[in-house]
Amino acid sequence: MDQVTSRRAFARYLAASPLLAALGAAACAERQEEAENEDAEDAREYVGTLGEPDQALGELVTKAEDALDVFDMRVTAQRTLPSAHYGYIATGVDGDVTLRANRSGFAHWDIRDKRLAGIENVDTSTTLLGTPMETPIILSPTGSHRAFHPDGELATARAAKSQKHLMILSTVTTTGVEEVAAARGEPVWYQLYATARWEITERLLRRAEAAGCPVVVYTTDLPVSSNRITLSRFIKRDRRDCTQCHASGDAYGSRNTSFARKPMFDGLGMTSADFNTPMQAWEFVDRLKAATTMKVMVKGITTAEDAQRCLSHGADGIVVSNHGGRAAESGRATIDCLPEIARVVRKQVPVILDSGIRRGTDVFKALALGADAVGIGRPYLWGLGAFGQAGVERVLRLMRAELRTVMALSGTRTIADIGSATVMRNSGPIS
Numbered sequence: 001m002d003q004v005t006s007r008r009a010f011a012r013y014l015a016a017s018p019l020l021a022a023l024g025a026a027a028c029a030e031r032q033e034e035a036e037n038e039d040a041e042d043a044r045e046y047v048g049t050l051g052e053p054d055q056a057l058g059e060l061v062t063k064a065e066d067a068l069d070v071f072d073m074r075v076t077a078q079r080t081l082p083s084a085h086y087g088y089i090a091t092g093v094d095g096d097v098t099l100r101a102n103r104s105g106f107a108h109w110d111i112r113d114k115r116l117a118g119i120e121n122v123d124t125s126t127t128l129l130g131t132p133m134e135t136p137i138i139l140s141p142t143g144s145h146r147a148f149h150p151d152g153e154l155a156t157a158r159a160a161k162s163q164k165h166l167m168i169l170s171t172v173t174t175t176g177v178e179e180v181a182a183a184r185g186e187p188v189w190y191q192l193y194a195t196a197r198w199e200i201t202e203r204l205l206r207r208a209e210a211a212g213c214p215v216v217v218y219t220t221d222l223p224v225s226s227n228r229i230t231l232s233r234f235i236k237r238d239r240r241d242c243t244q245c246h247a248s249g250d251a252y253g254s255r256n257t258s259f260a261r262k263p264m265f266d267g268l269g270m271t272s273a274d275f276n277t278p279m280q281a282w283e284f285v286d287r288l289k290a291a292t293t294m295k296v297m298v299k300g301i302t303t304a305e306d307a308q309r310c311l312s313h314g315a316d317g318i319v320v321s322n323h324g325g326r327a328a329e330s331g332r333a334t335i336d337c338l339p340e341i342a343r344v345v346r347k348q349v350p351v352i353l354d355s356g357i358r359r360g361t362d363v364f365k366a367l368a369l370g371a372d373a374v375g376i377g378r379p380y381l382w383g384l385g386a387f388g389q390a391g392v393e394r395v396l397r398l399m400r401a402e403l404r405t406v407m408a409l410s411g412t413r414t415i416a417d418i419g420s421a422t423v424m425r426n427s428g429p430i431s
C-alpha cells in the first residue's frame with residue numbers, strides 16, 4: 001500500500017471508529033466528509049487511467065497555453081469539473097473495454113519515416129463534401145457543453161472559428177443551432193439523433209437547413225441507452241444537489257429524460273420514449289436523403305458490410321466511429337476497423353474516423369489507413385472544462401502542430417501524400 005492509499009484507508013478507518021464517535025459527532029462528520037472527498041479523488045484517478053496510457057505524463061496546468069499535450073488538459077478538467085460532469089466525459093460502457101481499445105489500437109500501427117524529403121512547408125488543407133478546411137481535424141459532435149463551461153457550445157464555436165476548424169453540432173446541444181452557427185461565423189454541420197416520431201426528425205432537419213447547415217450527420221450507434229457504469233460510479237461520488245438541472249430520480253441515469261429538455265426540442269413535444277429507435281433500419285437513410293437538401297453522412301460505422309450498405313443507400317459520407325467507446329462494448333478499436341471499410345469505400349465518398357484520437361500521430365495513422373479527416377471528442381471537452389474557449393483553442397493548436405511535425409518527419413507535404421505506404425502494422429514488442 002503506498003503512502004497516499006494508506007492515509008486514505010486510515011481516514012476511512014477513523015471515520016468508522018466508535019472511538020472517534022465518542023470524541024464528538026462533529027469531528028466524526030468532518031472525518032467522514034474527508035474520507036468521501038478522497039474516495040471521489042480516487043475515482044477520478046481510476047477513470048483517468050482507463051484507455052489513455054499517457055495519463056502518467058499529465059501535468060496540472062493553470063493557463064491554457066501551458067498545456068504540453070491534450071492529456072494536460074484532461075488532468076486540469078478532472079480537477080475543475082464536478083465529479084458527475086467529468087464522469088460524463090470519461091465514461092465508456094460496461095467494463096470500458098472499447099474505450100481502452102480505441103487508444104491501444106493506434107499502437108498497433110507504426111509510421112515509416114522518410115529522410116531528406118526536401119519539404120519546406122507542409123500543407124494540411126483539404127476539402128470535405130464541398131467544405132474547404134485548413135486542417136483535417138474536426139470537432140466531433142458532443143452534447144451538453146454547458147455542463148463543462150458556462151459559455152458551452154458558444155465557447156467551442158468561437159474556438160473553432162479562431163482556429164478555423166469544422167464543427168459538428170450535437171442534437172443535444174445546450175445552445176440552439178442558430179446561435180452556434182453565428183458564433184462559428186459560418187454554418188456548422190448538424191448531427192442528428194433520429195427520433196421514433198418522424199415529424200420531430202423532420203422539424204429538426206428544417207431547423208438545421210434554415211441555419212444553413214450543409215451536411216447532416218446521422219448517428220446510428222445509440223438506438224437504445226447504453227450501460228455507462230463508470231459514469232454511475234462518478235455520480236455516486238458527487239455530493240451536490242443536482243435537482244436544479246436534472247429531474248429528481250433521474251439525475252443522469254436516463255439520458256432520455258434530460259435529452260428531451262434540450263433546446264433543439266423546444267416546442268416539439270418530445271418525450272423520453274421518442275429517443276428509443278431500435279426499429280430503425282437502412283430505409284431510414286433513404287428517407288433522410290429524400291427529406292433534406294443537406295448531404296447525409298452516416299456516423300457509427302465499424303464494418304465493411306455496413307459501409308457497403310451506406311453506399312447502397314446513397315449516403316454521401318461515412319463516419320467510422322464507436323461513439324468513443326460509449327455505445328456498444330464491441331472491443332474493436334476504430335483504427336482497426338478502418339482498413340476493411342476503406343477497401344469497400346474506395347474513395348467513392350469521404351470517410352471521417354473518430355474515437356481515441358489524441359495526438360498528431362493518431363491523425364496521421366488514420367489518414368494513412370484511408371480516412372479523409374478525423375474527429376476528436378474528449379480532447380476538446382477537456383480543454384473546454386479546464387479553460388473554456390482558450391482551452392479548446394489550445395487543444396486544436398496542439399493537435400495541428402503535432403500533425404505538421406509528423407507530416408514533415410514522414411516526408412508527406414500534403415494530406416493526399418499520406419498514403420498506405422507511410423504506415424505498417426507492427427508485430428508487437430520484441431521479447
Ligand SMILES: Cc1cc2nc3c(=O)[nH]c(=O)nc-3n(C[C@H](O)[C@H](O)[C@H](O)COP(=O)(O)O)c2cc1C
Pocket residue numbers: 088089090102140141142143170171172191219299321322323324325326354355356357375376377378379381
Ligand atoms: C461527452 C460526450 C458526448 C457525446 N455526445 C454525442 C452526441 O451528442 N452525438 C454523437 O453523435 N456523438 C456524441 N459523442 C461521441 C462523439 O461524437 C465522438 O464519436 C467521440 O467522442 C470520439 O471519441 P473520443 O472522445 O475518444 O475522441 C459524445 C462523446 C462524448 C465524450
